[in-house]
Amino acid sequence: MAAKARKDKKGYALRTGECQRKDGRYSYSYTDRGGVRHSIYAKTLVDLRAREKTLQRAYDEGIDPVKAARLTINDMYDRYISQKFDLKETTRSNYKYMYNHFVRDTFGKQKLQSVRFSDVKQFYISILKEDKMKANTLESIHTQLHPAFQMAVRDGLIRMNPSDGVMAEIKKSKLWEKPKRHALTVPQQKAFMDFLKEDKDYEGWLPVITVLLGTGMRIGECLGLRWEDLDFKNRMISVNHNLTDRPDDNGKCGKHIQSPKTAAGNRTIPMIEEVFQAFLTEYEIQSCLGFCEEEIDGYSGFVFSTSRHTVYSAAAVNNAIHRAVSAYNKKETARAMKEDREALLLPDFSAHNLRHTFCTRFCENETNLKVIQDIMGHADISTTMDIYAEATEETKKKVLTNLEGKIII
16 A cells, blocks of 8 residues: 655645644755755745755755855865965965965855855955955965865865856956056166166165176076076076075065976076176175175075175065165256256166066067077966067067158158
8 A cells, every 4th residue: 555645734745855844844854975864944845845956956966065055265275275285385375375364354254155256256356446456466366266166166065166257357347457567668777777886875786686687587586596506607597496585374474495486497597798797796795795694495605695694685675676766766856957858767666677677678689589488487488478579569669760751751
């Protein structure tokens, strides 16, 4: 004899696992793949079966909705970053700092399963609009969130990556302002270097700035140079590590040595005459005042040393550049007024702009992109091509300007 069908108070047949409670609500009980019992609830039978359908679909697609419902974005990110064994310590520290500063106490608390495309987009917009952060900051955050969400997809916690396509839309909006590279013009470059040579307060910075401008090295690569990395006989520089300031868990920065992020970072750079002379000048100075005594992660004998025989920090070099620019502009403004001419003022720039200036001059005088890429240490030749395109664009403008009145006569 067949079992009598169970029905609710309205006479509708109930399926296996379904029941109607005394308060009129409906429940559905089931056992997950781990043998644990769970229940879901709804006010109506229609709503309950809709939830059952969603639940069954999740299980059919390998998604664990119960586990996902408990996890937050922070939980998923912590799992993701703990398994990123290929990250350098500096990169890991920077990632964690960015996440903790911008995500953890706000967006990071949201339940993983509830995050939608629009939620991610709104969060990104708030970073640009309300927090007034730069595009590079947002890209750094997205670089961490996107793979964390992707891990959740692969773990069967969510169906789709909610951050897919968000950056593409953000970049189309008026909020997106990718910072442009700024190279010094030839007159600006000459004016700045002449000022350093003439001003007693800043001439001590001339060797390191000359090397930065004459090699295109990153600031960390330059400050990490040791005398043993220089081949004076063949006039070659070996770039095989860089100096970094890495924050610890308490946010306090300390000097560390790390290998280049990519294989392209390991390279040799020929010394042009000005760079060769700058190294000789620095060597002569240290021969009189004393060489660098600081040891960092087993590395010693650094080329650029302070009066206290410690290695220069990137912040110190950049601060010196900012002060020198300010002093030059003040002096140039007064001189231009006295001579009744337009002042040749310098933009505020950093050591990285010197790298870009070198690359721009290089592109203006060399057409072999592979050579430029190798010298610059660009992992992706598209970076080299972008700078080359900018440099040649400016060259075309200058050439056509010089042709004014000479073509159509």
